[in-house]
Amino acid sequence: MDFYDDIADDYAQLTGAADRCGPAARFVEELTRRFQITSAVDVACGTGLFAIELAGCGVKVVGSDVSPGMLNAAPANAAAAGIDSNLCSWVEAPMQELRDRISDRPDAIVCMGNSIPHLLTDDDLRRTFEGFGAMLAGGGVLAIHLLNYTRVLAGAERIVGITRSESKEFVRFYDFDSDAGLIDFNILEIKWADEGRCSYKLHTTPLRSYLHGELIDALDAAGFRNIKTFGDLRFNPFNPDSSDTLLLTAVIDRP
Numbered sequence: 001m002d003f004y005d006d007i008a009d010d011y012a013q014l015t016g017a018a019d020r021c022g023p024a025a026r027f028v029e030e031l032t033r034r035f036q037i038t039s040a041v042d043v044a045c046g047t048g049l050f051a052i053e054l055a056g057c058g059v060k061v062v063g064s065d066v067s068p069g070m071l072n073a074a075p076a077n078a079a080a081a082g083i084d085s086n087l088c089s090w091v092e093a094p095m096q097e098l099r100d101r102i103s104d105r106p107d108a109i110v111c112m113g114n115s116i117p118h119l120l121t122d123d124d125l126r127r128t129f130e131g132f133g134a135m136l137a138g139g140g141v142l143a144i145h146l147l148n149y150t151r152v153l154a155g156a157e158r159i160v161g162i163t164r165s166e167s168k169e170f171v172r173f174y175d176f177d178s179d180a181g182l183i184d185f186n187i188l189e190i191k192w193a194d195e196g197r198c199s200y201k202l203h204t205t206p207l208r209s210y211l212h213g214e215l216i217d218a219l220d221a222a223g224f225r226n227i228k229t230f231g232d233l234r235f236n237p238f239n240p241d242s243s244d245t246l247l248l249t250a251v252i253d254r255p
Contacts, residue, residue, distance in 0.1 A: 003203055003204070003205040004046075004065075004066075004067035004069060004070050005067050005068065005069030005070070006069070006203055007187060007189070007203055008047070008067065008069030008070045008072070008073060009069075009073075010165075010168060010170070010189070011046065011047055011070065011073070012047065013163060013165035013168065013170070020049060021049070021053075023233050023234075024049050024050055024053045024112075024233070025053050025056075026233065026234065027050075027053075027233035027234070028050065028053040028054050028056075028057055029057065030234070030235060031108070031110075031141075031143060032054075032057050032059065034141075035107065035108060035141045036107065037054075037059055037107045037108045037141070038058075038059060038060065038107055039059060039060045039061070039104065039106040039107050039108070040054050040059050040060070040061050040062075040106050040107060040108040040109065040110060041061070041062045041063075041064060041098070041102060041106050041108075041109045041110075041135065042054065042061055042062070042063045042064070042110050042111075042112070043064055043095055043098060043109060043110065043111040043115065043132075044064070044065055044066070044095060044111055044112075044113065044115030044118070045063035045064060045065050045070075045071070045074060045090075046065060046067075046070045046074075046113060047070055047073040047074050047077055048063055048073070048074030048075075048077045048078055048088075048090075049077075049112075049113075050110055050112050050113075051063035051074065051078070051088060052074075052077060052078050052081050052083055052088070054110070055078065055083045055084070055087040055088045056081065056083065058087070059087070059108075060086075060087050061087060061088050061089075062088075062089050062090070062091055062102055062104075062106070063088065063089070063090050063091070064090070064091040064092070064093050064095075064098055064101070064102075065090075065092065065093075066092065066093065066094045066095070068092055071090055071092055074088075074090055075088075075090060095111070095115070095118075095119065095124075095128045095131070096119070096124055096127045096128050096131065097131075098128075098131055098132075098135070099131035099132075099134050099135050102135060105135060105136060105137040105140070106135065106136065106137065106140065107136075107137055107139075107140050107141070108136075108140060108141050108142070108143065109132050109135065109136060109140070109141075109142045109143070110142075110143045110144075110145075111132075111142075111143070111144045111145070112143075112144075112145040113145065114145070114146045114147050114207075115146070116128075116144055116146050116210060116215070117146055117147075117149075117207040117208050117209065117210055118205070118207060118208075119208065120182060120206060120207075120208050121208075125210075125218050126218065126221070126222070129218050129219055129221075129222035129224070130222045130223075132222070132252075133222045133223045133224060133252050136252040137252075138252065138253070139251060139252070139253070140251070140252050141249055141250070141251050142219075142224060142248075142249065142250045142251075142252070143247065143248070143249050144215070144247070144248045144249075145233065145245060145246070145247045145248075146210065146245065146246055147244070147245055147246070148212075148231075148238075148240065148243045148244060148245055148246045149209035149210060149211055149246075150211055150212065150240040150241070151240065151241060151242065151243065151244070152174070152209065153176075153209055154241070156176060157174070158173045158174050158175075158176075159171070159172070159173050160172035160173055160174065160185075167191055167192045167193070168189065168190065168191050168192070169189075169190040169191075169192065170187055170188070170189055170190070171187070171188040171190070172185070172186070172187050172188075173186050173188070174186070181208050181209055181210075182206045182207065182208055182209070183206070183207050183208075183209050184204050184205070184206055184207075185204070185205050185206070185207045186202060186203065186204045187202070187203040187204075188200060188201075188202055188203075189201045189202075189203065211240075212229055212238065212240060212246050212248070215246075215248060216229070216248070219248070219250045223252060223253070224250035224251065224252055224253075225250065225251055225252075225253045226249075226250060226251045226253075227248065227249070227250040228248065228249050228250070229246060229247070229248055230246075230247040230248075230249070231243035231244075231245065231246070231247070232244070232245055232247065233245075233247060235247070
C-alpha cells in the first residue's frame with residue numbers, strides 16, 4: 001500500500017506514538033484482564049504498537065499488515081522495547097486474506113488505529129469479519145477501534161490532527177466529496193527549511209466512514225455474539241454524538 005509505505009519512516013512522529021503508548025498499554029491490560037488471552041493477532045499492526053504491548057503482557061502475538069514499509073519497522077520497535085522475538089512474529093497480508101496466512105487459532109484479534117475504514121466495500125468487510133471469526137478459538141474475542149464517524153460526519157470535521165517534529169510538520173485532514181460513504185484521508189507533509197521556506201507533499205487514501213450500527217450488523221452476520229460498544233480505550237460508554245472514537249468487542253461462539 002503506497003500510502004503507508006510513503007509515510008512509514010515518519011509514522012511515529014505524525015501520529016504522536018510516544019503519547020499513544022500509555023493508552024495502548026492500559027487498554028491491553030484491561031483487555032487481558034477481561035478475557036483469558038494467551039495468544040493474539042494484531043491486524044493492521046502498523047509499526048507494532050499494540051502487538052508490542054500484548055507481547056509485553058506475555059501474550060504470543062502475530063502482527064500483520066498490508067504495508068511492507070510499516071511492517072519493516074515493527075521488529076526493530078519490538079526489539080527496542082525488550083520483547084522476546086519468540087513472542088512476536090510478523091506477517092504481510094491484507095485483512096481480507098489473513099485467514100489463509102495464519103493457521104493457529106488465537107484467543108484474541110485486535111484491529112486498532114482506524115484500520116477497518118480501509119475496507120471500502122460490503123464484500124471486503126464481510127470477508128474480513130468472516131475470516132476473523134474462522135481464525136478465532138471458540139470463545140475468542142475481537143476488538144476493533146476506529147473513529148466515531150457519526151460525530152465526524154455530523155460535524156463535517158475536516159482536521160484530524162496536526163503534529164510537528166523538528167523540520168517536518170504533518171496536517172491530517174478529510175475531504176468529504178467522495179460518493180458511496182467514502183471520504184478521502186489526506187496527510188499534508190510540510191518540510192520547513194531556512195528563512196521560512198518549505199516544500200510539501202500530499203498523501204491521500206480513501207476510507208469508508210462506517211457507523212457503529214453497520215459494524216454491529218456485519219459482526220452479527222459473521223457469527224459474533226455479545227457485541228459491545230465503548231467510547232474509548234478505557235471502556236467508557238459510547239455516545240454516538242460525543243465520543244471521539246468507537247471501540248467494539250465481540251465474541252465468537254464456537255466450541
